[in-house]
Amino acid sequence: MLIEKLPKTKILINKKRLMKHFAELSQIGLNHTTGGIDRQLGSIGDKNARIWLKRIWKNEMHLNIYIDPIANLWGSYSRHLENKPIVFGSHHDSVADGGKYDGAMGVIIAMEVIQTIKENHIIMRHPLEIVSFTGEEPNSYLVSTLGSKVLCGRLNKDDIFKLSDKNTGQLLSKTIDLLGGNSQKIDSARLDKKLMTAFLEFHIEQGRCLFNQQQSVAAVTCITGIYREIITVIGEANHAGTTHLENRKDALCAAAQLCLDIENIMNECSHLAITVGKLKVKPGAASVIPGRVILTIDMRTVYPAEKEKALVLLQKIVTKISQVRGVRIERKINLDQLEMPMDSNVINAMADAFVKNEQPVIKMVSMAGHDAANMARLTKAGMLFAQSVDGYSHCPREYTAPKDIVIAAQVYLDTLLILDKELE
Secondary structure (H helix, E strand, C coil): CCHHHCCCCCCCCCHHHHHHHHHHHHCCCECCCCCCECCCCCCHHHHHHHHHHHHHHHHHCCCEEEECCCCCEEEEECCCCCCCCEEEEEECCCCCCECCCCCHHHHHHHHHHHHHHHHCCCCCCCCEEEEEECCCCCCCCCCCCHHHHHHCCCCCHHHHHCCECCCCCCEHHHHHHHCCCCHHHHHHHCCCCCCCCEEEEEEECCCCHHHHHCCCEEEEEEECEEEEEEEEEECECEECCCCCHHHCECHHHHHHHHHHHHHHHHHHCCCCEEEEEEEEEECCCCCEECCEEEEEEEEEECCHHHHHHHHHHHHHHHHHHHHHHCCEEEEEEEEEECCEECCHHHHHHHHHHHHHCCCCCCEEEECCCCHHHHHCCCCEEEEEEECCHHHCCCCCCCCCCHHHHHHHHHHHHHHHHHHHHHCC
């Protein structure tokens, strides 16, 4: 335990300033009809949030600001120190009509931690770098955790130049340039594994685990793997009125059975989530029996054995439905992202900070993807979760109580101070 190495007089974050900054950022991209947030990648909300962040970081926090080629926004403090920096932050973008807390609170807490360290004249061994990542959320360019994927080398310039907005056709490269990045130099944004000491991210849980336990914070031990398939059910289009039951090869009915059987996989694999999230029916006419249905499945688990078991069950389901309903079912993998454990040093530092703040040491997995999973490819990475009331997220009802935000911010600060003293 490293608690005794911290300052004997406890350094406290500024609750009023923390919530003030959060309230200000929550007005940017606010949907006044629903109460949700619209700060999708490249939107007006995204651009205005960046303007606000840069203003606060420069004029109030007096940080050195840098925008990298993929348009991640960076702010540095004590850059002159010889040790490699500790990097921390999250993202400011949102899904369409999303919540105020997702990502944004991670940036706000990181800001508060730097301000607290500066105004208390705490001597740090490591430089501090705050980051707000570009395009963490799923968006109309069909890519998520964009900024951190480029940093760790999972995406390069060629990949970026192939992507465009599915609604407007605008090239992602142009959007990056409009956000202050430099699409021609995207490959230079990739970071070397030797450039950081650690990475720390705060995020609301987005689930019910902490809420059900009525606890404030938890340390994340692993970020889920994500596996996705595009499944095409091929039946036979025919007249809706004149085709008798025994002659039908209805692709939609077969797909409906498939959806229900896929849901049932979770009864066989208790540590796994699987969802059919998108479905397209062709030809899509009221008077025509559907001849083709295209659907997507999203499967998440931190346990590889559970994933393999689920895939075996899925193939059995596909085979049975094909035979019983006389349809053909084609499967295509379009994502197979492995689970990513968080670093034990960072987890232990959080555990020490929990004890220091009289919080129970709770550890849990994340079933949502995060930038920390990409940053873990570059350095020692960790995540701190705070309670989401009723488990709501990616919607206007998303909410984390101020008391839990304050506890999380204090734990975050103490974790950072422990890491600064512990890590070389």
